[in-house]
Amino acid sequence: MTQPQDDLDRWLAELAGQDMARGARSEPQALRRVILNEASQQEQLATDDDQATEQLLFRLRREGLLKRRRLPAWGYALAATLAAAAIGLFVLRESPSPAPEGVAYGEPPIWRGAFAQFEVRGRAPRASAEKLVGALRAAGVQADIYALGAVYTVDTELAAPLSAAVQAQFQALGIAVKPGRVRVEFKP
Amino acid sequence: METAERNARDRAWLSAIAAGGRDGERAVAALFREYRRPLLAFLIRHGAQQDLAEDLLQEVFVRVVRHAEGFRGEAAVSSWIYQIARNLATDAARAPRREEHLDDEGWQRVADETACSTGGDAKAALDECVNTGFAAFGRAHPERAEALRRAALDGWSVRDVAQFLERTEAATREYLSQCRKRLREFLEPCRTLIVEED
Numbered sequence: 001m002t003q004p005q006d007d008l009d010r011w012l013a014e015l016a017g018q019d020m021a022r023g024a025r026s027e028p029q030a031l032r033r034v035i036l037n038e039a040s041q042q043e044q045l046a047t048d049d050d051q052a053t054e055q056l057l058f059r060l061r062r063e064g065l066l067k068r069r070r071l072p073a074w075g076y077a078l079a080a081t082l083a084a085a086a087i088g089l090f091v092l093r094e095s096p097s098p099a100p101e102g103v104a105y106g107e108p109p110i111w112r113g114a115f116a117q118f119e120v121r122g123r124a125p126r127a128s129a130e131k132l133v134g135a136l137r138a139a140g141v142q143a144d145i146y147a148l149g150a151v152y153t154v155d156t157e158l159a160a161p162l163s164a165a166v167q168a169q170f171q172a173l174g175i176a177v178k179p180g181r182v183r184v185e186f187k188p
Numbered sequence: 189m190e191t192a193e194r195n196a197r198d199r200a201w202l203s204a205i206a207a208g209g210r211d212g213e214r215a216v217a218a219l220f221r222e223y224r225r226p227l228l229a230f231l232i233r234h235g236a237q238q239d240l241a242e243d244l245l246q247e248v249f250v251r252v253v254r255h256a257e258g259f260r261g262e263a264a265v266s267s268w269i270y271q272i273a274r275n276l277a278t279d280a281a282r283a284p285r286r287e288e289h290l291d292d293e294g295w296q297r298v299a300d301e302t303a304c305s306t307g308g309d310a311k312a313a314l315d316e317c318v319n320t321g322f323a324a325f326g327r328a329h330p331e332r333a334e335a336l337r338r339a340a341l342d343g344w345s346v347r348d349v350a351q352f353l354e355r356t357e358a359a360t361r362e363y364l365s366q367c368r369k370r371l372r373e374f375l376e377p378c379r380t381l382i383v384e385e386d
Contacts, residue, residue, distance in 0.1 A: 011368060012339045012344070012346065012364070015340040016340060016342075016343035016344070018191070018343065022385050023384065024311055025310065025311055025314055025383040026382065026385070027318075027372075030311075030378070031318055031336070031340070031371075032340045034315060034318045035322070035340040035341060036340065036341070037315075037319070038319075038322075038337075039226060039229060039337070039341055042232070042233075049221050049224060049225075052220070052224060052245075052246075053224075056216070056217075056246055056249055057213065057216065059246060060249075060250065065254055066208065066212060066213050066253070067208035067212070
């Protein structure tokens with residue numbers, strides 16, 4: 001505020017209670033008391049500040065006037081990096097480690113009709129299942145792996161005539177197969 | 189709180205509002221709570237009914253938030269807010285209130301209304317007399333009375349009043365001088381109770 005420059009400025013300062021030199025019975029001080037008393041009485045008429053504040057904030061939000069704080073350019077870069085890192089960590093944590101043959105986690109489908117089912121026990125059921133699937137796919141035969149717990153199931157459909165390579169893969173597991181649907185369960 | 193401190197606080201709130209975010213929202217709420225009641229009283233004095241005054245008050249703060257970034261800061265934040273309120277109240281009333289010009293009968297009425305007792309507590313008698321005189325002054329010159337209220341309540345300087353009235357400082361100085369002169373006419377019956385120590 002500016003310093004009093006003349007009589008008018010002093011009078012305003014007295015009204016504001018900043019200069020009390022002329023005493024309580026001076027005109028400006030009496031006027032000040034009257035104005036303060038009037039304001040006090042009128043302000044008591046207003047009720048419920050909380051509700052009025054909420055109504056105001058609601059309107060400001062609705063009209064989009066409460067803007068979000070702007071980030072500096074480096075802030076956006078940092079936020080983007082952190083977001084990417086967080087997503088990456090989440091994906092790494094939640095996703096199964098990718099198998100070369102694409103293991104589908106869950107129960108194998110329920111097959112109806114005729115199919116041959118075999119069970120192979122070994123120390124590394126997953127590796128064995130993946131090896132079989134890899135070999136079948138290499139021979140041009142469609143095959144899928146399903147994992148449920150420690151059991152890895154390979155489903156495939158063998159067309160006639162069976163190639164020597166395909167027969168050899170199953171024979172290595174001790175299995176004699178014929179054309180048709182084949183399910184092999186690898187268990188520990 | 190001192191006038192300068194209050195103005196610094198208000199400016200900080202306006203800056204926070206302009207910046208936005210959670211702090212901005214908190215600053216809106218704080219500024220609103222600080223000014224709500226005196227502004228409501230101001231709007232009601234300008235002729236608004238309580239309900240309309242609440243609506244106008246909300247509109248005042250919508251404008252404050254919308255223009256917070258552009259606040260130039262040449263005068264007190266409060267004078268800027270009251271200027272917005274004054275313009276809205278004037279628009280709501282469709283036309284500015286005209287000041288009452290008193291004829292002889294009017295002056296006699298004022299003299300009768302402000303006739304003061306000199307008995308008892310002199311300070312209380314002075315306050316009662318000034319209260320009556322200021323009320324009559326406020327009815328005759330509502331805008332001038334409002335400028336004096338803001339000077340008393342918010343510590344406004346001539347510059348702040350100038351912003352409120354949207355006048356130059358020189359014109360406002362003249363306006364306030366006239367204001368004080370006219371007020372003294374209304375306080376004439378209180379003269380015998382006034383004691384000025386220096």
